[in-house]
Amino acid sequence: MVKKIPKGFEMEEQLRNYFMQSGYFVVRGVPFVYEGFDVTDIDLWLYSRESSLTRNITIVDVKNKKTPQAIERIFWAKGLAKAVSANNVIVATTDKRKEVKDFGLDLDVLVLDGVFLSKLSKSEGFLKNRFSDEEFEEEIEKYSLGKLDGDWKGQISKCKSLLANEISFDSCNQWLEVSRFFAEQILTKPSQLDVALRCFYYSLSLFSIGVDYILKELSFLDHDERVGKLVEGFTYGSKGQEGVTKMLSLSLSLVEQFAAEGKSISSQVRSKVMADFDSLPTNIIGEYFAKADVGKTIFSTAKELEFLAMSRDFRNHSESSLELRATIGCLLDCWEINRKEFSLSINAS
Known part of the structure; x- marks a missing residue:
């Protein structure tokens, strides 16, 4: 109703x-x-x-x-x-x-x-197949521990607020982090499966829009250059590797000046931070979204994800388009979440 x-x-x-x-x-x-x-x-x-x-x-x-x-x-x-x-x-x-x-x-x-x-105003049935925003929020609030368990409603509001800033790798990485959060909730909260999936699809739809926006700037590059730019952006954010390195050097210069054994500590921290960046499996999503056919369909995938999230007659993505399922599969690989385990979880109900 x-x-x-x-x-x-x-x-x-x-x-x-x-x-x-x-x-x-x-x-x-x-x-x-x-x-x-x-x-x-x-x-x-x-x-x-x-x-x-x-x-x-x-x-x-x-x-x-x-x-x-x-x-x-x-x-x-x-x-x-x-x-x-x-x-x-x-x-x-x-x-x-x-x-x-x-x-x-x-x-x-x-x-x-x-x-x-x-x-x-004379049109009717515009909410026949989908929730209003108010109904979507009510679905999220049905999980009584949602506020304490990572603030589910707040996570979605945060995702929306990023649209009020210029879309960048920083916003894409934040959408990606929220999507990962809800992917993990799908695996660990079977009693909240439907709402976790809705939130997962919604945050992922905004991430897909962000990727589509970024790909506009990379359209003139060849495939390998696109991969490089995407991997760098998903790894280091909008500042890129050079910007992050400069910021790290500035911070560590203070350690070198004022801390006992500052140079030794600075060297250890630098090595650890850069190793952490290098260990991120962002090459998986960089190579995937650099594909020309993925770039052509990511906008329609975003709309399809948003519809799944807001659909009144809720269904998971198991019967969605090949492009949508491939996008989710790629991200699961990046997050090191087993595809089969994830599929079993979403079909559990």
Whole structure:
């Protein structure tokens, strides 16, 4: 049964459905955090892949109120778009005045006005096959120990908030870490299997979007160069090996200066840290995502993963596309999780 949600959130879900039908990857309620302060939520975050060289990020501000203050919302959304490095801005408002659309046009903001929203509100069944965000959160909260056991709901919120920053290897590595966390929960929490799988698919869908975004910058490189860039990024993050080495050298120079036997300690720490980096099996995912056919399908894989996470009639990925199953298999290999054991766990129920 579809649970009734507040009017404003219902409009966000209707718009989400509209943009998904138009081919976008859509995330609702993206927290924008600045210097530790919760500033606001992005109502809808849209991602589109228009070609192998072009990606677009659009934010949508939704105000389904009698007095929407549309002009002010245009100012607000325009500023927010700059803060989160979005390419495009859309304001959805119940206001029907022509002047509002004209003002939006002047500021390069697309206005979906009251006429459009009234037509959209007549659509039915948009939540027939998928959860709203509120229902998804309720599913997570059914695990009463979720807050203490790694903060499951907080992990998903953290994943969303990374979208408000420029997508990079750092954000991809954080999505990868959350995905690994939920993969381990799938193996160790059989009583919470469905919700753990939902969270696993959701975090992995955002990781897939991140990889697709990064591949845009690597499209002109040959295969071996792509592998090298991906392995370096998944190993060392956005700073790369050179940046991490410089940061490590700066830190260890203080140890050398002020600690007894500083040079000996510094040498040992440097060797241990670099050995830890070298031991990371990131070559597995670097080589996988560098493949041309994987790069072409990763965007559709992301959308498929998101649908699995939010599907009202929940099913695991055992019957999903070959590309999706191959992506999960690659990551399991990277995390040194036995594929057969994982498969047995997800089919246990």
